Amino acid sequence: MTLQPYKLSFITVNYNGLEDTRAFLARIENITFSFSYEVIVIDNGSRQDEYALLKAEFPFITGCYSSANLGFAGGNNIGIRMSQGEFLYFLNNDTLLPLEADTQITEMLFFLEQHHEVGGITPKIRYMDPPDMIQFAGCTPLTAITLRNKQIGYQEMELGQYEQNSEIPYLHGAAMLIPRRVVQHIGLMPEEFFLYYEELDWCYRINRHYSLFYYAGALVYHKESASTGIDSPFKTYYLTRNRLLFAYRNRVGMTRILSLFYLVLVANTSKMCSFILNGKWKHVFSIFSGTRAAFKLFKST
Structure with a gap:
């Protein structure tokens, strides 16, 4: 993983999520960024090769179709290996960047460049529906034994109450901006988990050497429902x-x-x-x- 031409690599994993990923890519396509970037889409074992469909519609993307579902970590690790950016922005395919994303991401990149002790940041995350409801504005540490904690701002209405950057124990898996140098030092995401807790485990490894931050000046919208999720x-x-x-x-x-x-x-x-x-x-x-x-x-x- 040597440093390559792009300033930023957007990395997203698709799994039978064609419409969400289309919307995700269309938003990126409609934003004029002031930095060089690439967009990597990994189709992680969808029923059909959705990467090929997306590539035909959005020629600027790179990526691949994996015939096997390698899990959240496995799919992202393929993206990491393919990436060329100095910074890696992991975004769920059911997220949308705001129209002001160029300014916001530029500020986040500057923050990371000025603070080499920081190993990663997560922006404020709000739900798509309702769009003024917060999903993530930081978090408290997990308790030592019960592994319980609080997600700050969860399902609160946006009133400007979380406008200060704060150090946090882990990043939110829906939106993580991490310097390549940190990944080179720490290693890839742990694939043993397959689904759930992999980004938490990865962040704990990162946090042994670097601090992690909630970045209040940037925003991502998440389509995940604010109501009860699928119980399977x-x-x-x-x-x-x-x-x-x-x-x-x-x-x-x-x-x-x-x-x-x-x-x-x-x-x-x-x-x-x-x-x-x-x-x-x-x-x-x-x-x-x-x-x-x-x-x-x-x-x-």
Whole structure:
């Protein structure tokens, strides 16, 4: 990963999300940027080669179609290997940049150039619907044992209350701007997680050497619903497995033991009881299988 001509590489991963990615690319195409950039789209095992369709419509993009779904980290890692930018801007394909993105990104790049101790920043994230509702304006640290924390500004209406940059323990996976030099130092995203917790684990690795910041002067809109998300056994499995895997990888000694005991005996048990009461037996099985899979992964971590 040597330094190449572009100032910035936009990297996004598409998975059966053609319409969202079209909108994402159309917005980039309609903004005149004052810096050199490239746009990398990785189609991560969609049912059809959506990269080819997008390339025909947006010739300025580069990327590829992966016949296998490599997960969030795996798809982004392909993008990292293909990228040539000095800075890497990881954006979910269901995000939209604001029309003022040129000024905002230029300011973020300047911030990173002036602060080499900073390893990455996340802008303010607001929902697309409603557009004045905040999704992310920073976060508090995870507690040592329960892995709980608070996402600052979550589902609050925008009133200008979070206009100061602040140091945070991790970046939001929907929008992460990271210098290439940091990726060269820390390494690629951990692919063991496949889905959920991978960017959190990556940020913890980065945070051992660099600080991370919420950047209040920039904005990204996220199409993720502000209402209750899709509740699937697939999601339950990976959340269960990866929460345990994250605790094992990022806690040590007695703190690790207590965290694992809490997650298995308290958090998982509580969730299983809730699923049983609601007759969601597939979710109960997902917690069992996710827990078993996590302990198998401990041996190889």
